[in-house]
Amino acid sequence: MSDPSSYTPPAIWQWNLGNGGKFAHINRPVSGATHEKELPHGRHPLQLYSLATPNGVKVPVLLEELLALGHSGAEYDAWLIPINEGAQFGSGFVAVNPNSKIPALLDCSDATQPVRVFESGAILLYLAEKFGAFVPTSGAARAECLSWLFWQMGSAPFLGGGFGHFYAYAPEKFQYPIDRYAMEVKRQLDVLDQQLAVREYIAGSEYTVADMAIWPWYGALAKGQLYDAGEFLQVHEYTHVLRWADQIAQRPAVQRGRKVNRTWGDPASQLHERHDASDFDTQTQDKLAASS
Amino acid sequence: MSDPSSYTPPAIWQWNLGNGGKFAHINRPVSGATHEKELPHGRHPLQLYSLATPNGVKVPVLLEELLALGHSGAEYDAWLIPINEGAQFGSGFVAVNPNSKIPALLDCSDATQPVRVFESGAILLYLAEKFGAFVPTSGAARAECLSWLFWQMGSAPFLGGGFGHFYAYAPEKFQYPIDRYAMEVKRQLDVLDQQLAVREYIAGSEYTVADMAIWPWYGALAKGQLYDAGEFLQVHEYTHVLRWADQIAQRPAVQRGRKVNRTWGDPASQLHERHDASDFDTQTQDKLAASS
Numbered sequence: 194m195s196d197p198s199s200y201t202p203p204a205i206w207q208w209n210l211g212n213g214g215k216f217a218h219i220n221r222p223v224s225g226a227t228h229e230k231e232l233p234h235g236r237h238p239l240q241l242y243s244l245a246t247p248n249g250v251k252v253p254v255l256l257e258e259l260l261a262l263g264h265s266g267a268e269y270d271a272w273l274i275p276i277n278e279g280a281q282f283g284s285g286f287v288a289v290n291p292n293s294k295i296p297a298l299l300d301c302s303d304a305t306q307p308v309r310v311f312e313s314g315a316i317l318l319y320l321a322e323k324f325g326a327f328v329p330t331s332g333a334a335r336a337e338c339l340s341w342l343f344w345q346m347g348s349a350p351f352l353g354g355g356f357g358h359f360y361a362y363a364p365e366k367f368q369y370p371i372d373r374y375a376m377e378v379k380r381q382l383d384v385l386d387q388q389l390a391v392r393e394y395i396a397g398s399e400y401t402v403a404d405m406a407i408w409p410w411y412g413a414l415a416k417g418q419l420y421d422a423g424e425f426l427q428v429h430e431y432t433h434v435l436r437w438a439d440q441i442a443q444r445p446a447v448q449r450g451r452k453v454n455r456t457w458g459d460p461a462s463q464l465h466e467r468h469d470a471s472d473f474d475t476q477t478q479d480k481l482a483a484s485s
Numbered sequence: 486m487s488d489p490s491s492y493t494p495p496a497i498w499q500w501n502l503g504n505g506g507k508f509a510h511i512n513r514p515v516s517g518a519t520h521e522k523e524l525p526h527g528r529h530p531l532q533l534y535s536l537a538t539p540n541g542v543k544v545p546v547l548l549e550e551l552l553a554l555g556h557s558g559a560e561y562d563a564w565l566i567p568i569n570e571g572a573q574f575g576s577g578f579v580a581v582n583p584n585s586k587i588p589a590l591l592d593c594s595d596a597t598q599p600v601r602v603f604e605s606g607a608i609l610l611y612l613a614e615k616f617g618a619f620v621p622t623s624g625a626a627r628a629e630c631l632s633w634l635f636w637q638m639g640s641a642p643f644l645g646g647g648f649g650h651f652y653a654y655a656p657e658k659f660q661y662p663i664d665r666y667a668m669e670v671k672r673q674l675d676v677l678d679q680q681l682a683v684r685e686y687i688a689g690s691e692y693t694v695a696d697m698a699i700w701p702w703y704g705a706l707a708k709g710q711l712y713d714a715g716e717f718l719q720v721h722e723y724t725h726v727l728r729w730a731d732q733i734a735q736r737p738a739v740q741r742g743r744k745v746n747r748t749w750g751d752p753a754s755q756l757h758e759r760h761d762a763s764d765f766d767t768q769t770q771d772k773l774a775a776s777s
Contacts, residue, residue, distance in 0.1 A: 201658060202658055206671070222667075222675070292640075308628045312638075315628070315631040319631060337601070343610075354643055355646065371498075372501060388583060425494065
């Protein structure tokens with residue numbers, strides 16, 4: 194790499210297949226399918242195509258919360274999309290999400306007219322509205338919930354695509370981007386910390402989709418579980434975020450949902466696919482058998 | 486700046502007030518108010534606090550569209566928040582948006598219980614639902630609109646906070662981040678281009694808040710109006726985005742809305758504050774008088 198102070202961009206950007214860091218092989222300057230591949234389809238009305246990244250965790254957490262409330266229409270099949278192998282560029286997946294990102298949802302409740310939904314925030318809102326839970330329906334409470342739900346969508350790219358990339362995944366450590374994004378991520382944590390100092394949940398006294406959106410990113414970050422950056426960002430300072438993160442982690446639906454489509458870490462934390470509530474019971478046993 | 490290949494981040498990140506580029510003086514690692522300052526308040530039910538950045542343009546465009554449809558409840562006062570002077574850190578603004586970003590909205594329709602809304606996407610959805618326009622109410626059409634609205638929120642940080650920052654605003658030209666974000670922004674343009682090749686508007690045959698969210702960013706980018714990056718990104722390739730961008734730019738409500746809280750460019754393109762529909766008529770005259 195050349196000395197940055199002497200770099201002048203060319204007139205026209207060129208796609209260079211050189212070193213782009215850990216995930217360079219799945220980044221492209223064009224969109225669309227790279228290969229024909231149909232998506233699998235199970236017996237439930239909701240078909241989720243995902244992977245247990247922070248964005249991926251949000252949707253099974255909501256679905257498990259809805260099922261825990263007794264909404265049997267929230268039964269779902271969760272299929273694994275291994276993004277590191279380019280599964281998000283299969284023609285079936287692109288038809289559900291032309292942006293080729295997980296998670297993507299197909300709602301086949303009306304079999305004659307399946308509904309596609311993509312972007313984790315849109316899926317959360319769509320499902321919360323469909324079942325009338327975890328999002329207030331009107332007034333100041335709804336406005337506050339929407340504000341924080343969109344806050345997560347606009348903020349986390351600075352955490353994941355910015356800080357995480359340059360601190361953990363880029364081929365070299367570049368000081369300027371690391372400093373830039375560390376500052377912004379600490380500011381975001383402070384925004385949350387000040388809210389959670391005076392509220393039980395991020396949008397008020399009720400647990401909502403805003404918490405489900407924010408927790409997998411900023412809860413994990415505050416607990417030192419993202420990018421090995423706990424000391425660097427001094428996450429122990431954000432005591433109210435930590436209180437809230439622990440509180441949410443104790444919910445049984447969250448403990449189930451975070452396992453779905455997870456293919457790394459402790460075998461007991463993984464459920465590669467979810468097709469039935471009983472899958473969580475047999476999961477640990479299967480994993481231990483498979484790894485023996 | 487040291488040679489990036491030799492940089493090792495410290496164990497604990499330190500806030501360095503050094504060179505962070507064009508907007509370094511308004512970036513901080515903490516949140517909250519820096520000074521006491523009440524917000525002004527006009528006679529209309531809706532009070533908008535903003536600046537005509539791409540995110541800022543979205544809301545007055547929707548409000549002008551709603552007024553054009555005859556929704557007199559969408560009358561609004563638009564107040565200027567000069568973010569370069571730190572106005573977003575005044576106590577009144579922070580009370581409406583604890584994240585200190587424009588735009589922020591106060592809905593005082595019920596004077597006893599004003600409603601705050603922040604994040605441009607949340608404001609668009611809140612207003613579209615309040616007036617029952619520009620967002621489908623159910624089914625596949627609503628899912629598609631929400632998906633694209635959230636797509637914009639999650640994608641534009643790679644355009645503005647990523648590409649724009651490193652291509653136009655950072656203190657030096659760093660090749661790696663420019664390459665990284667140029668690739669992603671071209672991919673995003675291609676996602677839109679493939680949609681708009683087969684649809685009149687981004688979510689289908691209807692003009693919705695998804696178009697209003699995407700147009701100020703990707704429409705402007707495709708027209709070469711952002712970051713002087715038209716040639717670099719070869720934006721002329723995205724012919725369907727260009728067709729759509731031109732179509733939206735011709736709407737009278739868009740032509741009005743994009744002027745609101747604008748303080749740069751051609752004087753005829755600026756309306757620093759908007760308090761009445763007639764402000765658009767007198768605006769050019771006032772500007773010419775003021776600049777003479």
